Amino acid sequence: xxxxxxxxxxxxxxxxxxxxxxxxxxxxxxxxxxxxxxxxxxxxxxxxxxxxxxxxxxxxxxxxxxxxxxxxxxxxxxxxxxxxxxxxxxxxxxxxxxxxxxxxxxxxxxxxxxxxxxxxx
Amino acid sequence: xxxxxxxxxxxxxxxxxxxxxxxxxxxxxxxxxxxxxxxxxxxxxxxxxxxxxxxxxxxxxxxxxxxxxxxxxxxxxxxxxxxxxxxxxxxxxxxxxxxxxxxxxxxxxxxxxx
Numbered sequence: 001x002x003x004x005x006x007x008x009x010x011x012x013x014x015x016x017x018x019x020x021x022x023x024x025x026x027x028x029x030x031x032x033x034x035x036x037x038x039x040x041x042x043x044x045x046x047x048x049x050x051x052x053x054x055x056x057x058x059x060x061x062x063x064x065x066x067x068x069x070x071x072x073x074x075x076x077x078x079x080x081x082x083x084x085x086x087x088x089x090x091x092x093x094x095x096x097x098x099x100x101x102x103x104x105x106x107x108x109x110x111x112x113x114x115x116x117x118x119x120x121x
Numbered sequence: 122x123x124x125x126x127x128x129x130x131x132x133x134x135x136x137x138x139x140x141x142x143x144x145x146x147x148x149x150x151x152x153x154x155x156x157x158x159x160x161x162x163x164x165x166x167x168x169x170x171x172x173x174x175x176x177x178x179x180x181x182x183x184x185x186x187x188x189x190x191x192x193x194x195x196x197x198x199x200x201x202x203x204x205x206x207x208x209x210x211x212x213x214x215x216x217x218x219x220x221x222x223x224x225x226x227x228x229x230x231x232x233x234x235x
Contacts, residue, residue, distance in 0.1 A: 037224075039226075046124065046210075046226060046227075046228050046229055047159075047167070047210050047212075047226040047229070048226065049212070049224040049225065049226060052224075062221050062222040062223070062224075063221060064223065064224075065218070065223070068221070098166055098167075102169070105155055105172075105173060105214075106157075106169075106172040106173060106176070106178075107155075107157030107159075107169050107171075107172040107173075107212065108157070108159070108167070108169055108212075109169045109172075109178060111166035111167060111168070112166065113166060114166055
């Protein structure tokens with residue numbers, strides 16, 4: 001049974017960097033069939049896919065156009081986890097952030113518990 | 122990438138069937154058989170209920186079914202039960218741009234069981 005456990009601060013100041021981590025149990029971040037994603041949800045934007053990392057003999061990343069210039073998703077094989085960094089945040093980045101994973105073509109079968117991140121001074 | 126279009130609300134009485142649509146373009150829904158559906162109850166994380174247009178993950182009741190025609194995917198909930206009242210979201214693979222793969226969500230549909 002795969003479980004995802006998120007951690008990170010719930011409050012970030014404008015212009016700073018939002019950082020979250022998702023620890024994986026029951027699967028491997030280096031799986032050759034899974035992909036590991038970050039998704040956020042806000043009343044104004046609904047569910048928004050931010051990007052993913054996955055391993056297919058080497059590491060790959062894909063990022064949503066809307067955040068591509070500000071986002072980085074990195075795997076950490078030593079801790080079997082992956083992280084999200086979103087730079088230069090504004091109040092519009094306030095949302096519940098989820099990590100999610102699953103087989104590449106099969107959608108997001110596993111979800112973290114969600115982290116409400118508020119961008120405010 | 123534009124969000125997929127879903128009706129904001131749907132409703133039905135217990136025992137009835139309800140169908141929720143998810144309309145995209147030939148660049149996403151119509152171009153690939155990689156549409157998935159998610160059920161979300163208040164203050165909970167979304168739950169995968171349909172993958173690859175019509176596949177049900179283990180443990181999902183067969184009252185939930187998915188289909189696709191052209192650029193529109195559909196989720197049908199048969200034999201509505203009170204616990205089916207939730208928000209439902211579709212998602213689709215949306216191809217690549219400059220080698221970067223894209224995924225897109227629908228705006229969500231609130232299903233009310235009358």
